Amino acid sequence: MLYMLEQSLARPQGEAMATEAPVAHWQALASSVGRRQAFLPPTRGTVYGTLLNHRDALAALGDQVNAAPYKAPPKAPILYIKPRNTVVGHRVPVVVPADAPELEMGATLGVVIGWTASHVSQAQALDFVAGYTVVNDISVPHASVYRPSMRFKCRDGFCPIGPAIVARALVPEPDALDISVGIDNETVQRSSTAGLVRPIAQLIADVTEFMTLFPGDVLTVGVAANGPRARAGQTVTITIHGVGQLENTLVSGDST
Amino acid sequence: MKRARVAYGGAIHDATEHPAGLRLADGRVLAEDAVVWLPPLELGTVIALGLNYADHVKELSKELTVTSKDEPLAFLKSPGALIGHRGQTRRPADVTFMHYECELAVVIGRSAKNVRREEAMACVAGYCVANDYAIRDYLENYYRPNLRVKNRDTCTVLGPWLVDAADVPDPHHLALRTLVNGELAQQGNTSDMIADIPALIEYLSSFMTLAAGDVILTGTPDGVVNVNVGDEVITEIDGIGRLLNTIVGDATFGR
Numbered sequence: 001m002l003y004m005l006e007q008s009l010a011r012p013q014g015e016a017m018a019t020e021a022p023v024a025h026w027q028a029l030a031s032s033v034g035r036r037q038a039f040l041p042p043t044r045g046t047v048y049g050t051l052l053n054h055r056d057a058l059a060a061l062g063d064q065v066n067a068a069p070y071k072a073p074p075k076a077p078i079l080y081i082k083p084r085n086t087v088v089g090h091r092v093p094v095v096v097p098a099d100a101p102e103l104e105m106g107a108t109l110g111v112v113i114g115w116t117a118s119h120v121s122q123a124q125a126l127d128f129v130a131g132y133t134v135v136n137d138i139s140v141p142h143a144s145v146y147r148p149s150m151r152f153k154c155r156d157g158f159c160p161i162g163p164a165i166v167a168r169a170l171v172p173e174p175d176a177l178d179i180s181v182g183i184d185n186e187t188v189q190r191s192s193t194a195g196l197v198r199p200i201a202q203l204i205a206d207v208t209e210f211m212t213l214f215p216g217d218v219l220t221v222g223v224a225a226n227g228p229r230a231r232a233g234q235t236v237t238i239t240i241h242g243v244g245q246l247e248n249t250l251v252s253g254d255s256t
Numbered sequence: 257m258k259r260a261r262v263a264y265g266g267a268i269h270d271a272t273e274h275p276a277g278l279r280l281a282d283g284r285v286l287a288e289d290a291v292v293w294l295p296p297l298e299l300g301t302v303i304a305l306g307l308n309y310a311d312h313v314k315e316l317s318k319e320l321t322v323t324s325k326d327e328p329l330a331f332l333k334s335p336g337a338l339i340g341h342r343g344q345t346r347r348p349a350d351v352t353f354m355h356y357e358c359e360l361a362v363v364i365g366r367s368a369k370n371v372r373r374e375e376a377m378a379c380v381a382g383y384c385v386a387n388d389y390a391i392r393d394y395l396e397n398y399y400r401p402n403l404r405v406k407n408r409d410t411c412t413v414l415g416p417w418l419v420d421a422a423d424v425p426d427p428h429h430l431a432l433r434t435l436v437n438g439e440l441a442q443q444g445n446t447s448d449m450i451a452d453i454p455a456l457i458e459y460l461s462s463f464m465t466l467a468a469g470d471v472i473l474t475g476t477p478d479g480v481v482n483v484n485v486g487d488e489v490i491t492e493i494d495g496i497g498r499l500l501n502t503i504v505g506d507a508t509f510g511r
Contacts, residue, residue, distance in 0.1 A: 046334045051399055070397045078398040081332040081407075083301040085465045097463070118409070119511070147400045150303075150330050151463045156369075210394075210408045214336050 039089035041161045042133055043112055045216030047087060049137050049153070050203065051078040051145060053222030055195045060225040061145075069146040077198060077206050078145075082137065086159035093251045094138065094157045096232040103250065105230055106137030106223035107181045107238040109174065109193050111200055112165050113219065118212040125204035128213070131165040132174055134238050134246035135220050141229065160248045161218065171242055175199045182237040183230050191224035258417035258497070259382075261340070262291035273417065288416075293341035296384055296418040297363060300469035302333040303460060304359075304388060306401060308450050308475025328451040328459050331400075333473075337407045341416035341497075344504045345389055346409070347485055348511075353392040354483055354503075357476035358434045358491035360427065360446050361386040362453055363418055368466040376454035379466065380421045385499040386473045387413040387434075387491040390480075413491070413501045414471070424495060428452055432493040436483060444477025446493075 052058045052074055058065075065073040088094070096103055114130025138158040142148050171177070174193060181189040198206060200221060204213070213219060230236050232252035239245045258273040264286060271278040277287040306329040307313045339345070347354050365381025389411040394404040424430075427446060434442035451459065456472055483489060485505040492498040 046336065048334070048403075072397070074396055074398050076394065076396065076402070076404045078396065079403040079407075080399050081334055081403075083303075083332055083464065085301065085467070119509075145398050147329070149327060150332070150460075151327075154332070154464050156465050210404050211334070212336050212409050217334075217336075 038091040039162050041087045041089040042163070042165045043161070043216045043218060044084075045113065045214060045218060047082040047110075047135070047159055047161070047218045047220070048207070049080045049082055049106075049220050050222040051080065053077065053197050053203065054191065054224045055197055057223065057225040058197060069144075077203060079207065080153065082159040083154055085156050086154055088157050088160050088248075090160065090163035090246055090248070092157065092160060092248060094160065094248050095155075095253050096250050097140070097155055098253045100140040102141065102229045102231055104139045104141045104227040105181055105183075105236050105238070106139060106227050107179050107189065107191065108135050108137055108220040108223045109177060109179065109240055109243065110135040110161060110218040110220050111174070111204070113213045113217045114168075114215055116212060116214055117204060117208045120205055120208050122201045122205040125201040126168065128204065129168045129200075130215070131167045132171050132240075132243050133161055133165045133218070134163075134240050134244050135218065136160040136236065136238055136246055136248060137220060137223055139227070160246055162246055163244050166243050177243065178241045179224075180239050181228050182239070183228060183234050185237075188228040189224065189226070193221055195224070196221055257420045257423065260296050260415065260417050261294040263294060264291045268294065289342070293343070293415055295338045295340050295414040296416070298469055299335035299338060299471060300364075300467055302335060302338065302412075302471045302473070303330050304333055304406070304473040305330055305451070305456065305475040309444060309448050309477040310450060311444070311448065311478040312476055312480075313450075328456060330460065331406065333407050333412055337409060338412045338414050339410050340414065342500050343410065343413060344502050344508065345411055345413065346509050347483070347503050347505060348391070349506050351391050351393040352482070355390055355392070355480035356434050356436075356442070356483060356489050356491060357388040357390065357480060358432050358442055358493070359386040359388055359473045359476050360430065360432065360493055360496065361414060362427075362456070362472040362474060364466045364470040364472070365421070365468055367468065368457060368461045371457055371461040373454040373458045376457035377421070379457055380453065381468065382418045382420045383424055383427060383496050384414050384418055384471075385416070385491055385493045385497045387489065387499055387501055388473055388476070389413075413499055415497065415499055417497045419496050430493050430495060432477070432491070434479070435490040435492070436481070436487055438488075441481055442477065442479030444479070446474070448477060449474060
């Protein structure tokens with residue numbers, strides 16, 4: 001069963017990745033393979049993060065956007081890349097680096113691309129989506145978003161994704177999904193994809209104006225303000241209603 | 257050995273250098289302009305360095321708000337942004353300052369985590385020439401350099417060859433230059449890098465695992481000027497290769 005699960009979750013780039021199975025099917029599969037069994041990530045494409053795409057995250061910067069070093073509010077989508085060494089699956093332990101005892105959890109919806117998308121219109125954008133998944137865009141906490149070091153976002157394991165990709169057809173309102181973050185079973189953050197500066201279709205259109213998205217690529221819609229922090233020993237669970245529940249435990253660097 | 261990946265006759269091929277141009281793995285010998293050149297390897301993570309030559313730092317100093325550097329300024333590209341030798345790069349009609357950057361590309365050959373400087377060069381598989389275009393009109397001060405400037409389709413050129421590390425005894429003493437329409441526009445030497453190759457591998461592997469197929473673009477010296485539609489841009493590094501690229505306009509891309 002686990003073998004089948006891995007095969008179905010980790011599909012090579014270029015193949016259709018969405019499953020027509022409902023979320024309950026994945027949850028049943030996940031529970032059937034044992035509580036601590038780790039998953040492979042559901043895609044091997046490039047993962048793009050979007051910055052300041054939650055209205056409250058942008059509002060948290062306030063007038064700072066007009067002061068140095070930013071000097072003006074953002075115009076185009078602000079993106080970054082989570083490299084392949086960061087991508088892990090559901091239930092894979094995430095190592096907390098010795099120099100950063102507390103990590104920031106970035107709960108967000110991952111839009112998984114199904115067909116090569118270049119210069120697509122907002123009206124057509126969702127046709128290029130295979131499905132949706134849950135992403136935890138983990139960072140070493142840092143205040144400035146001017147020119148952050150790769151050390152803050154590109155550590156090994158800093159981008160859990162999964163458990164699975166849920167087909168687009170099964171997520172009729174991706175711009176109205178509730179997201180909650182639990183740390184050791186206590187809910188510490190609630191947000192929604194209803195609070196986006198650029199809703200999903202507009203984000204895809206604006207990004208593909210200059211950069212092609214390929215099948216298997218994941219575009220996250222951005223994290224809310226004040227991401228909760230977690231430490232080694234704690235278990236972080238991100239739930240997106242209708243998409244899935246992604247759980248990862250933080251472990252200290254000594255245990256690897 | 258110099259290796260390439262090309263499209264020819266309905267398939268993608270590995271190829272090697274040949275006096276007449278290149279030789280496909282199946283034995284066919286072809287002229288350089290008879291094939292479509294792809295980036296010379298299947299790309300993993302692509303890391304680029306900003307401001308890694310002292311003279312280029314000086315050149316851009318007016319727009320820098322951070323001057324002290326306590327760590328290399330590294331950022332990421334996606335594999336989909338890269339194209340090969342003899343390719344076309346799009347210059348949008350609305351921009352005023354789009355410039356090339358000739359860079360030595362270091363290709364990682366094996367997994368590397370917490371590699372010390374002394375052991376770093378053993379992780380290098382080989383080298384390529386890169387031309388890493390930037391469009392400064394699109395620069396914004398969030399997560400600099402933002403992807404709209406530095407990760408545009410067709411704006412990173414890599415090739416023509418992947419040259420085995422064994423054939424490059426001193427990668428820190430290579431002359432590099434850019435010619436625009438045959439005129440020398442940029443020149444420098446890899447000996448002027450601020451963070452050299454072992455320093456970059458030591459730094460990057462201190463917080464992330466590098467893997468075979470990852471590429472580090474090591475930065476560019478000064479001498480970046482605007483290019484226009486129709487320009488032929490050659491970035492060249494002695495012993496590594498001569499990478500040709502042509503600037504085309506929006507019409508080519510149906511825009």
